[in-house]
Amino acid sequence: MGVVAKRSSMTFFSDANSHYSHRVRIVLAEKGVTVDVIEADADNIPAELTDMNPYNSLPTLLDRDLVLYESKVMMEYLDERFPHPPLLPVYPVARGASRQYIYRIERDWCVLVDSLVEGTANAKTLEKQRKELKESLMAIAPIFTEKPYFMNEEFTLVDCCLAPILWRLPALGIEMPNNKQTKPLLAYMDSLFERESFQASLSEMEKEMRAPQVG
Structure with a gap:
């Protein structure tokens, strides 16, 4: 767990409803980085981003003269810039495996989440995507009987990517059953949700996604 301390002055342009912004906010909280968070959305992009970010997109991280506008790049940059606590394994093989897990999360799950959040597909397609995401998550439940985090003994960037998706399940219309199979996942x-950094990372909009469970 990162100790909250004034270690840097950054500006983070964040979409309060985006799991991509959320994953970076978790890293910032884990590292205890002092950051100015400017909330925006796709329909309300700050004018200053136009000159800094060629894609005019969220999230965007500004650190002095450096501008980053891809969430995975931001997370790794923060992990290298503020090495404690480390959020990627030390050894190259394990680091490569973690990066591959993040890639698979994006390919297999983030695309489904993005489609469900957008909600523009027809009802049949959306229901199929909910079913696919739910069943895919249930299928990985047994791995958490072996290690407390995603394929690791320690909390890593992989967990930072997965936590925002799991938090959003009720808002996506997905309810995980409470049974023997899912118990390790639950x-x-x-x-994850009880971590101090996770609670600190939540926007007001995200808190409302699980309002009855937020203190």
Whole structure:
């Protein structure tokens, strides 16, 4: 767990409803980085981003003269700039595996989340995507009987990517059953959501996604 301290002055342009922005906010909280968070959305992009970000997109991280506008790049940059606590394994093989897990999360799950959030597909397609995401997450539940985090003994950037998706399941119309199969996954979710950094990372909009469970 990162100790909250004034270690840097950054500006983070964040979409309060985006799981891509949320994953970066978790890293910032884990590292205890002092950051000015400017909330915006796709329909309300700050004018100053036009000159800094060629894609005029969110999230965007500004650190002095450096401008980053891809969430995975931001997370790794923050992990290298503020090495404690480390959020990627030390050894190259394990680091490569973690990067591959993040890639698979984006290919297999983020695309489904993005489509469900957008909600422009027909009802049949959206229901199929909900079913696919739910069943895919249930299928990985057993791995959390072996290690407390995603394929790791320690909390990593992989968990930073997965936590925002799991938090959003009710808002996406997905309810995970509470049974023997899902018990390890539900325990993992509880451990993520109880982390001080995770609670600190939540926007007001995100808190409302699970309002009855937020203190």
